[in-house]
Amino acid sequence: MKVLMFGWEYPPHVFGGLATANFGITEGLHAQGDMEITLCLPKPWGDEDRSAANIIAMNAVPVAWRDVDYEYVKNRVGNVMDPELYYKLRDHIYADFNYMHLNDLGGIDFAGGYPSNLHEEINNYSIITGVVARQQEFDIIHAHDWLTYPAGIHAKRVSGKPLCIHVHATDFDRSRGKVNPTVYSIEKDGMDNADCIMCVSELTRQTVINQYHQDPRKCFTVHNAVYPLRQELQDIPRPDHTDKEKVVTFLGRLTMQKGPEYFVEAANMVLHRTRNVRFCMAGSGDMMDAMIYLAAERGIADRFHFPGFMRGKQVYECLKDSDVYVMPSVSEPFGISPLEAMQCGTPTIISKQSGCAEILDNCIKVDYWDIHALADAIYSICHNESLFRYLQEEGKREVDQITWEKVGLWIRELYERTLGMR
Known part of the structure; x- marks a missing residue:
């Protein structure tokens, strides 16, 4: 089976959890042996792992004719894409886009990541898709998150092939309900045009059904997973903090979706009971300054670290250096980081409002707003060695069974169902 996949980020260039999930899904599908995946990325750098997917650099796809020789093309795009593909794609230019700001190859450049002109880049990505969908051979389309839904729709209209979209998050998660109407419109358009909607949790599936008014029969829960740790990561030593200061870590974007203020308030309560704990708030985001000020206001700045x-x-x-990992998300579609923490043998506390709570048992779950319960859980793990060991050992054993290969098999079944329906 041939899959035309649209993604926005891919390791080792990680801007968020989307890159990790995209990689895992691609690897999980590739592991089956007979899946051929073509992955379109706005701006690959050339150092991506290409063993599981053929990567098309969308910034190297021509949308306007340019008379350029092979050696020039090879020097310009040879590290990210086969120069031969450039010429094959050039034969499928479908309109005159010379009015746009194009590069010397007749393509459109991308900033990479999430720039201030993100909506313009999403539109450009969709335009380029028209060339790719006309030239490539594929059975089904798979578009990851709202950034690539317009591209998926365009590819479907060009090819007539079915469209699967993967909902990694919705704007309801990112905004606590104060949705951006433009983003909501793109998300809903993608869902309305999709033949199959894959949601990273049942929590997200219910949001898709109720807030975007989608048919439950085409919405499926596809939980994320975690990849086995590479040897170099397994070899990272885990410090022994017995009878020493404990380290409690929050690692994620410092935005209201992730609930960082609840972590700080719970830390304040813990530090009223003991001073033998340090708190690490790793990450960046629009709430970083506010969290630094909040820690200072509570008089606990000397016990807090903000490594960025x-x-x-x-x-x-960072995870291996921690005694407790906390994810107090207000609305988390899934949340891969708790699985990564448990993989590292770090006892984990997550909010009940996170998608991964649906599949994890050997961790502590609290309501994100219940800072008393969160503080009690942190204190208990830090001061009860048997609880620490139990969560460490059983958590790792549990997560080691949650693999991308199993996810890949389920996605393949959904592909087959979708193709069968048509």
Whole structure:
């Protein structure tokens, strides 16, 4: 089966959880041996792992004719895409886009990540899709998150092939209900045009059904998973904090969706009972300054550390250095980071309002707003060695069974059902 997949980010260039999920799903599908995945990315860098997918660099796809020789194309795009593909794609330009701001290859450049002109880049990505969908051979389309829904719709209209969209989050999650009407419109349009809607949790599925008015029969729960730790990550030592200061960590975007203020307030309550704990708030976001000020107002700034955004090996070093990991999200479609923490042998506390709570048992679950329960859980893990060991061992054992290969098999079944329906 051939899949034309649209993504926005991919390791090692990680801007959020979407990259991790996209990689895991791609690897899980590839593991079946007979799945051929073509993954379109706005701006790949050339250092991506291409073992599971053929990557098309959308910024190297021509939308207007340019008479350029092979060596020039090779020097310009050879590190991200086969130069031969450039010429094959050039034969499928379908309109005159010379009025747009194009590069020397007749393509459209992307900033990468989530720039201030994000909506313009989403539209440009969709325009380029028209060329790709005309040239590539595929059986089904898979679009990840709202950023690529317009591209998925365009590919469906060009090819007549069925569209699966993957809802990793909705604007209801990101905004606590104060939705951006433009984003909501893009999300709903994607869902209305989709033949199959994959949701990262039942929580998200219910949001899709109730807030976006979708037919439950085409909405399916596809929980995320976690990949086995590479050897270099397994080799990261885990410090022994017995009879020493404990470390409690929050690691994620510092935005209202993630509930960072509840972490600070719970930390304040813990520190009224003991001073033998340090708190790490790793990440960046629009609430970072507010959290620094809040810690100062509560008089606990000397027990708080704000190391900033982390990626790659830094994440796992941070998790292994922690005695407790906390994710107090207000609305979390899934949340892969608790699985990564449990993988590292770090006892974990999550909010009941997170999608991963549906599949995890060997962690502590609290309501995000219940800072008393959160503080009690943190204090208990830090001061009860048997509880710490139980959550450490059983949590790791549980998460080791939640694999992307199983997710890939379920997605394949949904592909087959969707193709059968048509």
